[in-house]
Amino acid sequence: MINIKEDEHLHVLNHSCAHLLAQAVKHLYPHAKFWVGPVITDGFYYDIDLGGDVLHEEDLPKIEKEMKKIAKDGKRIVRHEISKEEALEMFKEDPYKMDLISHMDEADTVISCYTQGDFTDLCRGPHVESVKELKHFKLLKVSGAYWKGDANNKMLQRVYGICFDSEEEVQNYLNFLEEAKKRDHKKLGRELDLFMMSEYGPGFPFFLPNGMILRNVLENYWYEEHTKEGYQFIKTPIMLSKELWELSGHWANYQENMYTTMIDDREFAIKPMNCPGGMLVYKNGLHSYKDLPLRVGELGQVHRHEASGALNGLFRVRTFTQDDAHIFMREDQIESEVVRLINFIDRVYSVFGLSYAIELSTRPEKKYIGSIEIWDKAEAALEAACHAAGKSCKINPGDGAFYGPKLDFHLTDSLGRVWQCGTIQLDMNLPERFDLTYVDADGSKKRPIMLHRVIFGSIERFIGILIEHYAGAFPMWLAPQQVVIVPVHHERHLAYAQQLEAMLLAKGVRVKVDGRNEKLGYRVREAQTHKIPMQIVVGDGEVENGTATVRRYGKKDSVTITKEELLESILNEIETKVRV
Structure with a gap:
C-alpha cells in the first residue's frame, strides 16, 4: 500500500484536492468555515464548521459533483505571500484561520496563501499548478472531530477523501479499502469471539475464551524465544x-x-511504562562487568489515559501489555548486542510472514540530553549494527527520543499496510537518573549502557494486526480451535470421531467434535465461517479403514489419510509454525 503522506507527488496532489473540497463546500454552503485540511497516510481530510447544517454520507456525491465542475473550469492555483497583519485582515471573519495566524511563530513574518478562482485558503503549500489536474478523486466518509482534538471544543465535521492520477488507481484503492473492511479486527473480533469492548470500560478490552487462547499462545511463544536468547524475566x-x-x-x-x-x-x-520498575530491579543487586549484558524481560501491563476520540479497538486502548525488555551492557557491547537483537526480531517477524523496514531516528535539534559526541557514537553504533546484521536503515533525522537514538521496525502486512511495532531505543537518561552502576575490571564503578526494546509493541495491538493480516484465518499453531471433527451420521460415526478427538487431545491439539443433530453441509459451512484451519469428516469409509478425510480452511479439495499420518501432519505443522 502506498503511504500518500510520504509520497511527494501524491502528497501535493491530495493536499491540493483538500482545497478543492473546501472550495466546493464553500460554493454549496456559503457560511462554511474551515479549520485544517492535512494529508494523511491514506488520503486527506478537511475539518469544517457548517454552523447548523449537518453533512451525511449521502451528501458526498453532491460535493463531488461540484468539485468536478470546479476542476473542469481549470483555474490556476496561485501562491501569494502576505504579512501577518494582512493575513489577520484577510481572514478576520474566520475565527479558525484567525486562531491559526495568531499562533504562528514570530519568525513567520511572511505568510502564504493560495487562490484558485473565487477561493483563497491559508496554506504553506506546495500545490499543483491548476485545479484541472485534480480529476480523479473520491470522498470516502464524513465524521465528527472536535476542534483541535479537544472534547471541550466545538464539534466540527471531518470529510475524508483520496486523489490519484488516474481512475484506475482510485478504483484499486477503493478495492483495497473494501478488503481492509472485511479484515477489520473489530468486526472479526466479534465474529470469532476473540474480544469485546464495554461501555463500562471504554478503551479497556475484554478477552474472550478464544482470544485468551490466542493471547496465551503468543505469550508462551514470546517466553520460549526469549529464554533461548538468554533473557531473565521479572514482574513489577x-x-x-x-x-x-x-x-x-x-x-x-x-x-x-x-x-x-x-x-x-x-x-x-x-504505571504508564514498565521502565522505572525495571530500574529498581537492577538496583536491587550489585553487578559486575562480567554479568553484562544483562537481558531482563517483562510482559508488563500499563495504563495510559488516551483521548476517547482516539480509541480504536485493540489498536488504541487505555490498558495494554508491552513485551518489554531492558538490556544493560558495557559500551563495547552495543554493536554486538544490537546485531543479536535485530537477528532475533527478524526471526520472530518471519514466523508471522511480516516483512519490515528499519528506520534510525537521530538526535533532536533542541531537546536532548548528553553530549553531541556521545550521540554521534550511539547513532554510529546503531547504524553499524544494522549493516552488520545485513540490514539497511533509513535515517529519520531529529526524531530520536530526548534520551537517545532509536531503531524503529515498520512492518508490512498482507495488504501492504505499514505498522510500527518493534523498537530498539538507546537510553542515556534513566541509568543516570537512577544512578545505575556496575563494577568494572579495575574495580571502579561505571554507568551501564541501556537498551529499551519491544518486538510485538503491545500484545493487544499486535493481536489486532494479526487478525487483519490473516483475515482471522490463523495458522494452525495460533488458531484458538485447530481442528473440528464432523461425523456424517451421529449414531454410526460419533464414537470414531470421539476416538480421533481423544488421540489429538492427548497430544495437546485444540480439537472438538461437532456432533450436533444438524445437516452435514451446515456443520461444514459453520467450520468455514469460524475459520478453523482443519476439518475432518468421518463417515462409513473412515470408520471401516481407520482413516480421516481432511479439508483445509479455504480449500475445496479434501484428502483421506491414516490416523497416524493425520497426527504427524498436525503436530509437525504446529511445531514448525508453517502456514499451509
Whole structure:
C-alpha cells in the first residue's frame, strides 16, 4: 500500500484536492468555515464548521459533483505571500484561520496563501499548478472531530477523501479499502469471539475464551524465544508512588496521561511504562562487568489515559501489555548486542510472514540530553549494527527520543499496510537518573549502557494486526480451535470421531467434535465461517479403514489419510509454525 503522506507527488496532489473540497463546500454552503485540511497516510481530510447544517454520507456525491465542475473550469492555483497583519485582515471573519495566524511563530513574518478562482485558503503549500489536474478523486466518509482534538471544543465535521492520477488507481484503492473492511479486527473480533469492548470500560478490552487462547499462545511463544536468547524475566508492580515517577521524569512530562490515586496519604500512579520498575530491579543487586549484558524481560501491563476520540479497538486502548525488555551492557557491547537483537526480531517477524523496514531516528535539534559526541557514537553504533546484521536503515533525522537514538521496525502486512511495532531505543537518561552502576575490571564503578526494546509493541495491538493480516484465518499453531471433527451420521460415526478427538487431545491439539443433530453441509459451512484451519469428516469409509478425510480452511479439495499420518501432519505443522 502506498503511504500518500510520504509520497511527494501524491502528497501535493491530495493536499491540493483538500482545497478543492473546501472550495466546493464553500460554493454549496456559503457560511462554511474551515479549520485544517492535512494529508494523511491514506488520503486527506478537511475539518469544517457548517454552523447548523449537518453533512451525511449521502451528501458526498453532491460535493463531488461540484468539485468536478470546479476542476473542469481549470483555474490556476496561485501562491501569494502576505504579512501577518494582512493575513489577520484577510481572514478576520474566520475565527479558525484567525486562531491559526495568531499562533504562528514570530519568525513567520511572511505568510502564504493560495487562490484558485473565487477561493483563497491559508496554506504553506506546495500545490499543483491548476485545479484541472485534480480529476480523479473520491470522498470516502464524513465524521465528527472536535476542534483541535479537544472534547471541550466545538464539534466540527471531518470529510475524508483520496486523489490519484488516474481512475484506475482510485478504483484499486477503493478495492483495497473494501478488503481492509472485511479484515477489520473489530468486526472479526466479534465474529470469532476473540474480544469485546464495554461501555463500562471504554478503551479497556475484554478477552474472550478464544482470544485468551490466542493471547496465551503468543505469550508462551514470546517466553520460549526469549529464554533461548538468554533473557531473565521479572514482574513489577502495576502501581508505584509519585516519588518514583518524579525520579524517572514521567511526573513532569507525562502526568496528564497517568491514572493516580491516594494510598495512606501518599500519591500513587498506575504505571504508564514498565521502565522505572525495571530500574529498581537492577538496583536491587550489585553487578559486575562480567554479568553484562544483562537481558531482563517483562510482559508488563500499563495504563495510559488516551483521548476517547482516539480509541480504536485493540489498536488504541487505555490498558495494554508491552513485551518489554531492558538490556544493560558495557559500551563495547552495543554493536554486538544490537546485531543479536535485530537477528532475533527478524526471526520472530518471519514466523508471522511480516516483512519490515528499519528506520534510525537521530538526535533532536533542541531537546536532548548528553553530549553531541556521545550521540554521534550511539547513532554510529546503531547504524553499524544494522549493516552488520545485513540490514539497511533509513535515517529519520531529529526524531530520536530526548534520551537517545532509536531503531524503529515498520512492518508490512498482507495488504501492504505499514505498522510500527518493534523498537530498539538507546537510553542515556534513566541509568543516570537512577544512578545505575556496575563494577568494572579495575574495580571502579561505571554507568551501564541501556537498551529499551519491544518486538510485538503491545500484545493487544499486535493481536489486532494479526487478525487483519490473516483475515482471522490463523495458522494452525495460533488458531484458538485447530481442528473440528464432523461425523456424517451421529449414531454410526460419533464414537470414531470421539476416538480421533481423544488421540489429538492427548497430544495437546485444540480439537472438538461437532456432533450436533444438524445437516452435514451446515456443520461444514459453520467450520468455514469460524475459520478453523482443519476439518475432518468421518463417515462409513473412515470408520471401516481407520482413516480421516481432511479439508483445509479455504480449500475445496479434501484428502483421506491414516490416523497416524493425520497426527504427524498436525503436530509437525504446529511445531514448525508453517502456514499451509
